[in-house]
Amino acid sequence: MRPDSVTYRVPVNTHAGETGRPPFDAAAARRLREALGMTPAHVAYGIAAAFGIRIAPETVASWERGESSPTEAELTALAGALWCAPGELLGAPGTLREYRLALGLAPADLALRIGMDAGAYERLEAGGTWRGNDRQAAALAEVLRLPLPALLRFTGRDGKLAELLTSAATTRWQAYVRPVGKLVPLPKQQLQDVLQDLHGEYQRTMAATLHWGDGGSAEESGRAGRAFLDDIVAEFWARAGGQER
Structure with missing residues (x-):
């Protein structure tokens, strides 16, 4: 079967952010295609021939322009047509x-x-x-x-981690080295350093808004403290070397 003999289905313009669609990297798809010396028609033909999924060249071009994105099955087929791993066509995974x-x-x-x-x-x-x-x-x-x-x-354990980190920052951080260590298998000294740092940063945040010279208030201090605690898991990973924001 030749590229010009394939019967195509009507392209569906589904935006990349739509629920159920993978986080498609349009620029990567175009770069990989061009590196192989292929046209969108060649890619559409390869997808149909190898995977039985019939799409129009215009759909491939639409993916590359970021106007629409492939479904999960189309993404797998596209990766096969471009001789790459599906991960090369995705942005940084988050889910x-x-x-x-x-x-x-x-x-x-x-x-x-x-x-x-x-x-x-x-x-x-x-x-x-x-x-x-x-x-x-x-x-x-x-x-x-x-x-x-x-x-x-x-696995739903980040909520428990947030509770432990909040307690460590607001009370005696030393008492939470072992409980946090059960959730996060990092070296004990590293955990101690990170928890001590979080505790110190929280205390400095609270004290800064109560400084007489700045005209701070207990209400301002409370807001600043809550903001720090709301983001405490991200603060922990940033200090522990495993950032995920």
């Missing part, structure tokens, strides 16, 4: 689904590899609550190559 797509894994395949029921995994990816055990969490991190901040977020 569990995006981490999975970056590796070109189907939901059922990932669920099998981490020892979880496929339905339970799909509910998790759709925004459900993590119901897995520690072994499954470790497998999820390994398979998807998750950074530690992302693992805690996806």
Whole structure:
């Protein structure tokens, strides 16, 4: 079958930010295509021939202009046509689904590899609550190559971390080295340094707004303190070397 003999479906102009669409990197798609010396028509033909997904060259061009984005199945097919990994066509992953797509894994395949029921995994990816055990969490991190901040977020433990960090910043930080260490397996000395730093920064924030010369007030101090605590998990990762904002 030749490129000019393919029957195309009507292109669907779905914007990149629409729910259910991967975070597509339009510039990367165009760069990879041009590096192979291909036209949008060649790409559309390759997708149809190898994956049975019939799209118009105009749709490929629309993806590259950022006017629309491929579905998950189209993204996998596009990666195959461009001889690249799906992750090369995505922006930085932020959701569990995006981490999975970056590796070109189907939901059922990932669920099998981490020892979880496929339905339970799909509910998790759709925004459900993590119901897995520690072994499954470790497998999820390994398979998807998750950074530690992302693992805690996806398994619902970032809320507990926020509670511990808040207490460490507002009371005696020394008492929270071990509890935080159970959630975040970092060297003890590093945890001590980070918790002490957070505690000191919080205290300085509170004191600065109460300085007589600045005409501060208890209300201003409270607002500043709450703002710091609201962002304390991000502050922790920034100091611990695992930034995820």
